[in-house]
Amino acid sequence: MYDFSADSADCARAIEAGLSDYLTGARLSGPGPAADRVVAAMRHGALEGGKRLRPLLVRQAAAIFSLPKPAALSTGLAVEMVHCYSLVHDDLPAMDDDDLRRGRPTVHKAFDEATAILAGDALLTHAFALLSDPLCHPEAEVRIRLVSELALGSGAGGMVGGQMRDIEGEKGGFSPGEISIMQSMKTGALIRASVRMGAILGGADPRALSALTAYAEAAGRAFQLADDILDVTATPETMGKATGKDAEAGKQTLVSTLGLEGARKVLNDTVTEAIQALRTFGPKADGLRATARYFASREK
């Protein structure tokens, strides 16, 4: 019987330790206090936080193909570093202008804006350094496919493009269809990349990769929908960040267009769709099933 709480806590511990090990001045940069500053800011942006859901998806997808958990660690670290860089940059004054993240000062508050820009840039860059290392996977052919997945998932057709659309959408006038596209890019694309990267690590054939992609796209929609619902229903204390920001900013989400109950119904249907995409995989996909259910039930 798969235990989501235990497995996700174990993954979070492994990622925390892996990030802490990788993000050191001795490994990443040269000697001297100036070199330590950008690494310290990278650590601030990456450590002590988050549910590490993307690395969890990487290793849950790889587990379908019996890949041991440690073999998915480097790939999980790379995906998490991209997620963390996006938060560091999104928090900047020119973007969402957030002072708090996970209950702590954001990187530009703890350091300064220039350091936060550079720390985000470096987290993104080193994600690709991690994937290029043979520790990630012994075969170059697999590693280069991971690079492609991560780059396309986080680029102008994925995460960054979604963030741009989100900013444009705040000016108003997005239809529900346009909101869906924006969200599928902003958060969906990296979730999709995480699942696909796990599958590629595990050596999935095209048919399995296609089923897992369908899972990931539904799970990504569920994740974003839950986030929009929590922005309305949760408190800043629970979330460790400001809530009610979407409404305050006049930002359109599926909650503002469908109402809270309508959005909850769509969320449940979407989780069901994600789980159905896994029907050929048997008990080895229980991890991914549990994560999709978690997306619908999470309280922060």
Place this chain on the structure above:
Amino acid sequence: MYDFSADSADCARAIEAGLSDYLTGARLSGPGPAADRVVAAMRHGALEGGKRLRPLLVRQAAAIFSLPKPAALSTGLAVEMVHCYSLVHDDLPAMDDDDLRRGRPTVHKAFDEATAILAGDALLTHAFALLSDPLCHPEAEVRIRLVSELALGSGAGGMVGGQMRDIEGEKGGFSPGEISIMQSMKTGALIRASVRMGAILGGADPRALSALTAYAEAAGRAFQLADDILDVTATPETMGKATGKDAEAGKQTLVSTLGLEGARKVLNDTVTEAIQALRTFGPKADGLRATARYFASREK
């Protein structure tokens, strides 16, 4: 007889055309005006400008191993996109706060800060997407080595780490040795990566790669030294950007510590060192020799 002016102009044309072809909304992102905005900002930051010296180094290094110029194009585009992203982010108000770049408004002036941050992020990300594509090189083993070179050259131990040290150095107190380390990271690391990526594309053996690395490190020092000298001697009109900024900011360079004549002597010695590193390669290295000489003689 190698013609530097003709070859560098040809390379700049190929890179301009290649960037313009790659940086389109239809290729990079989905439909709709919001998607076009980040791509338009990427184009503003990458097109119509620059001497494209890094892609020139890529193809000149590859030429030693008889690689045809078009086969070095994708790699050159990737290196140039990393260079351009670094300029877009360096120009931001929180960093160098520049309004002009190559005589045109910087990206955050032509668009806004959030868009400039995202466009820089996307240029960096898509550099790795380009390298992961088989169009770059048919062998995955070669492509993943290129990813590694580019990531390590532009990360916390390379370009971004150098930029962080540069900001710290403006507060004063850097010794000439610390200035050298900072410069070798800030501009030297990407020049080094460019030459090495060309050598890797060409299939250089370890001995040739080592000689080319020595060339690249000396050439990178020459490039930065020439830049520091031009900051003192050139006009904003010639450079298409503000000059005298180092002195104004109290920034220490080798010109401020050695004087103009002292710096010019070190520059000439450094170019000689770069050219000597190429002594085993014969006429196929004339391109790299000419580029090193160009670094010492350029007027903008």
